[in-house]
Structure formats: C-alpha cells, structure tokens
Amino acid sequence: MMSRPSSVTSATIAQTFVVPRSRPAMISFSDIRRCSSGPSLRPHEQHYRTLIRDTKFRATKSARRDTLGATMAVCPTCGRDVGDASYCPHDGTPLAHLGRGPAAMPSLGDVVDGRYRLLSELGKGGMAMVFAAHAEALGQEVALKVLYPRWGDHRKTVARFAREARATSQIDHPNVVKVYDFGYAPEGFYFLAMEKLDGRPLAGMVAPGKGLRPGRAIRFLLQIADGMARAHELGVVHRDLKPDNVMVRREGGRETLTLVDFGLSKITEGDGAPVTAQGDVIGTPDFMAPEQWQGLAVDARADVYAFGVMAYELLSGELPFGGDTLIQKLQQHLYSVALPLGDHPRVPRLPEGLSDLVMRCMAKDPVDRPPHMGRVITTLLEIEERSRAEDAERTRAGIGEPPAATIMQAPDDVGMDRSGLTSELRRLTRVRQA
Missing domain, CATH: 3.30.200.20 (Phosphorylase Kinase; domain 1)
Structure with a gap:
C-alpha cells in the first residue's frame, strides 16, 4: 500500500498569511489536482480529502477560540495576557484603557x-x-x-x-x-x-524579466544582509523578508536600503509566550521557506531562504518558483529546484560564486543553507573582492572593457556609502564565526 505523503499537514492547507484558519474552504482537492508540478497527488486523494475535512473542523474550533480570545486583555508592550489587572505584572505598563469598545479611526488634521x-x-x-x-x-x-x-x-x-x-x-x-x-x-x-522614509519599495525597482546589474544587486544585498545580521544577533527572525518590505532612498546621490515591517517577526530569546505556535503557517507565499509552509519551527535560516529568493529576483527579474494557486506555490517551494542563475538565459555573466551562493540560500533543508547572515556577508564580500581583482587584472593586461557584471566601475549615482562598512562587516563575521 502506498504510504501517505508526510510533507503537507492540515495546518499547511489551513492557513497562509492571506488565508486565516476561519476561511479554509478556499482550499479544495480540485486545487490540488490543478497542481502542475511536483509528485503526483492522485494516489493520495483520500489522504488530502481527509486533511481538508479535518482542517475545516479545526478552523471552526479555532474561529470560536479566537472569538472568545478577542476580549482578552493583552499588555501592548510585552504582548502577554494580563486579565483584569490595572498594570502589567510583567513590565508595569498601565492597562486602564483595555476592554473599552472600539473608537473611531483618526482623520487628517487630528x-x-x-x-x-x-x-x-x-x-x-x-x-x-x-x-x-x-x-x-x-x-x-x-x-x-x-x-x-x-x-x-x-x-x-x-x-x-x-x-x-x-x-x-x-x-x-x-x-x-x-x-x-x-x-x-x-x-x-x-x-x-x-x-518616515522618503523612498520607494525595492519591489518597484525590478522590471519583469530584467534584473538589476550584478554590481548594483550585490550592493543592495549587502545592505539587506547587514541589517538582517544585526537582527539575528539579537534573536529577531523577520519571517516576512521580501522586496515590498525593503525601502530604497537616495541620499547624496547614493542608494540606501532600509528594512521595514517586523510585524511577523519572532523573538527567539527572552520572549516569554510565543504569539504564533508551531503548526501556524505565516509569511508571504512567494518568499516562504519550506519549513514555514509546513508549519514547523523557524530560525534565522528561514530569513536566509527568503533572502535567496529576493537575490534571485533582483538578478533575473523573476521569481525562482512560480504557481498560480497556493497549492502550486506550496509544491514548488517543497519539491522544485530553481534554474541556476548561471544557466538563466536572461542573466548576464555573474561574478564567480554568486549563483552558487543564491542557490545555497534557497536549499530545501535548512541545514544546507548558510547558518546565518554573517556567513552570507562573508561570501558576498569575497565574491566582490575577487571580481574587483579580476577586473583590475584585465585592465592591466589591456583585455578591453570589464564584462557587464563588473562591480568596480559602478557609477556614483547607484553606489553605496562603503566608508567603514567593509571593516564593520568583517568584524561582524569574525564575531559570528568565533
């Protein structure tokens, strides 16, 4: 008898960031049948029908529980239940306002x-x-x-x-x-x-089918990795890293990237009771690591996976995994292997090692990814320095213009203020490797 698939749980089918447990009916076996990639699901039809039926039952219980929990008082500082206390017993935050009815939303001028x-x-x-x-x-x-x-x-x-x-x-x-x-x-x-950031989302800077120049993309990726490395040092996992949550602004002719929206973040140290439990599926489907799709516990390596997906899109102009439905996206992230950037017809010649780094970041098993952003930064700096040396050697040898993927000749208007950054990143990676 064929064994049932173990990689998809009722929690996975029940919920994504945009599909709460109270609305699981949008997932049906017809959605699963339309899946165009991954292992055949027909032999497991009865298993999936059972999962969906169980999910609907769990969703009903969850919706009732959430309705009852909607009136529970919560400390706005630490997020813990405080009952009817006037002050949070954990951090002293005043709580006199809790339990009042909904107010009106403020208007401009208020x-x-x-x-x-x-x-x-x-x-x-x-x-x-x-x-x-x-x-x-x-x-x-x-x-x-x-x-x-x-x-x-x-x-x-x-x-x-x-x-x-x-x-x-x-x-x-x-x-x-x-x-x-x-x-x-x-x-x-x-x-x-x-x-207040006067810029635009990184998502709006990549044209479909046309990635950024590799040198510019690397400068962007270094800034993203640097911000996330600091978050990971403090035990903060973003869990929703994507181009929409990165703002790009010009400062003195240079581009600065800023990470925003830590609303789905997980604080892994000194956090008290978690807001989301194992079994919850949370994130944005196109950037979710396989362990997020499966409702498993996540750590910094889930952000490394999302970083790899972002890097792939920045360099190629398209996502590594497609799919029109949630089930198709799930199958792609769990089972499909992306076309390596080095073999992509729309990607110019890349600095040596860059395609390999991106593919390792997107490994299905977390143990096969770089363990933290500090390691990613080290590798990116090595790639950048090696490319600079190769370009300098080409120039000395008089072999014509550097290739399209050159890093050293980027114009100032798309540059990054590197003053002190390299030494700081090296310090960071030494600390992480110690």
Missing part, C-alpha cells in the same frame, strides 16, 4: 495622543493605516502606524503590533527603520511612530 498631527495618508492594510504626521515634540515628520480600533481588544493582533515595536526598536541599525514611540492613544487605538 492630533493623536496630543503629540502627532496627521498630515497625509501613506498607506493602509488589513490591520492598520500609516500616516505622515508631524511630531510636535520632535519638530519633525514621522510615519505613524495606527491599528484599526476594531482590533484593539484582539489578543494576537495587539501582541503582533507590540512585537513589531519591540523587535524593531531594539535592532538600532542604519539599514533597519527606526522606531520612536509606541502606545495606546486616549482616542482609543494603538499607534506606532517610526522614521
């Missing part, structure tokens, strides 16, 4: 918490809106993220909002957005005041 005057709307999502605001005390503009009041008493949502504030504020790195303030406004909602 002053939030007596300190932040709302100037314009920057964006909105399913849980929060982001405003440009003038901080009266600081005398500068900030980005004010306001949680929709209807989520104010929802335990997990508030805990994740607090998690974003806590995780981001402790990183303190030039490639990570700065957090200035977090709290509960008297008007009746949670808010998060952050550095």
Whole structure:
C-alpha cells in the first residue's frame, strides 16, 4: 500500500498569511489536482480529502477560540495576557484603557495622543493605516502606524503590533527603520511612530524579466544582509523578508536600503509566550521557506531562504518558483529546484560564486543553507573582492572593457556609502564565526 505523503499537514492547507484558519474552504482537492508540478497527488486523494475535512473542523474550533480570545486583555508592550489587572505584572505598563469598545479611526488634521498631527495618508492594510504626521515634540515628520480600533481588544493582533515595536526598536541599525514611540492613544487605538522614509519599495525597482546589474544587486544585498545580521544577533527572525518590505532612498546621490515591517517577526530569546505556535503557517507565499509552509519551527535560516529568493529576483527579474494557486506555490517551494542563475538565459555573466551562493540560500533543508547572515556577508564580500581583482587584472593586461557584471566601475549615482562598512562587516563575521 502506498504510504501517505508526510510533507503537507492540515495546518499547511489551513492557513497562509492571506488565508486565516476561519476561511479554509478556499482550499479544495480540485486545487490540488490543478497542481502542475511536483509528485503526483492522485494516489493520495483520500489522504488530502481527509486533511481538508479535518482542517475545516479545526478552523471552526479555532474561529470560536479566537472569538472568545478577542476580549482578552493583552499588555501592548510585552504582548502577554494580563486579565483584569490595572498594570502589567510583567513590565508595569498601565492597562486602564483595555476592554473599552472600539473608537473611531483618526482623520487628517487630528492630533493623536496630543503629540502627532496627521498630515497625509501613506498607506493602509488589513490591520492598520500609516500616516505622515508631524511630531510636535520632535519638530519633525514621522510615519505613524495606527491599528484599526476594531482590533484593539484582539489578543494576537495587539501582541503582533507590540512585537513589531519591540523587535524593531531594539535592532538600532542604519539599514533597519527606526522606531520612536509606541502606545495606546486616549482616542482609543494603538499607534506606532517610526522614521518616515522618503523612498520607494525595492519591489518597484525590478522590471519583469530584467534584473538589476550584478554590481548594483550585490550592493543592495549587502545592505539587506547587514541589517538582517544585526537582527539575528539579537534573536529577531523577520519571517516576512521580501522586496515590498525593503525601502530604497537616495541620499547624496547614493542608494540606501532600509528594512521595514517586523510585524511577523519572532523573538527567539527572552520572549516569554510565543504569539504564533508551531503548526501556524505565516509569511508571504512567494518568499516562504519550506519549513514555514509546513508549519514547523523557524530560525534565522528561514530569513536566509527568503533572502535567496529576493537575490534571485533582483538578478533575473523573476521569481525562482512560480504557481498560480497556493497549492502550486506550496509544491514548488517543497519539491522544485530553481534554474541556476548561471544557466538563466536572461542573466548576464555573474561574478564567480554568486549563483552558487543564491542557490545555497534557497536549499530545501535548512541545514544546507548558510547558518546565518554573517556567513552570507562573508561570501558576498569575497565574491566582490575577487571580481574587483579580476577586473583590475584585465585592465592591466589591456583585455578591453570589464564584462557587464563588473562591480568596480559602478557609477556614483547607484553606489553605496562603503566608508567603514567593509571593516564593520568583517568584524561582524569574525564575531559570528568565533
């Protein structure tokens, strides 16, 4: 008798970042049948039908539990349940506001918490809106993220909002957005005041089918890896690393990258009770590591995987894994191997070792990936230095212009301020390897 597949669980089918457990019905066996890649699923039809039926039962229980938990009081600082206490017993945060009914969302011109005057709307999502605001005390503009009041008493949502504030504020790195303030406004909602970034998402800088020049891509990747290395040193795993969560801005003719949105982050040290449990599937499908799809425990290597997917897209202009449905994406990330960048018809000649690094970052098994971003940085610096040496040798030998993948001849307007960066990265990698 054929054994059932072990790589897909009911938790995997039940939930992705955009599909809560209360809406699992969108996944059906017809979705699975339409999967165009990976092992044949027809022999396992009964197993998958059982999983889907079990998922619907679990989702009903989960929805009831979430409804009951929506009124549970949560400390906005540490994210722990506090019952009916007036102050958090864990960190002393005042809790008098908890349990009040939903308030109205603020409007442009309003002053939030007596300190932040709302100037314009920057964006909105399913849980929060982001405003440009003038901080009266600081005398500068900030980005004010306001949680929709209807989520104010929802335990997990508030805990994740607090998690974003806590995780981001402790990183303190030039490639990570700065957090200035977090709290509960008297008007009746949670808010998060952050550095206002005048730039655009990295996702908007890559044209379909046309990647960035390798030299520019490497400079971008070094900045992303540097910010994430600092996060990992502090025990913070992003879990939603993607081009949409990286802002690019020009400063003095140079490009600076900033990591944003740590709302799905996991703090692996001194964290207390987790916000998400093993079995939860959380992230953005195109960038989720296989262990995330399977609802397994994740560590820094899940971010390394997402970093590899980002690097592949930056260099080729397309994602390494396709799929039109969630099930197809799941199958691709669990079973398919991407076309190596060195063999990709749309990718120019790359510096030696770059394609291999990207493919290792996207290894299916976490043990086969670089163990942390410090190792990624070391390898990127070696690739860059080797390419510089090769280009210098070509120039001395009079062999014409360096190839398209050259790193040393990038114009200043797409450069990166490298003053002190190389020595700092070397220090970082020495610490990680010690």
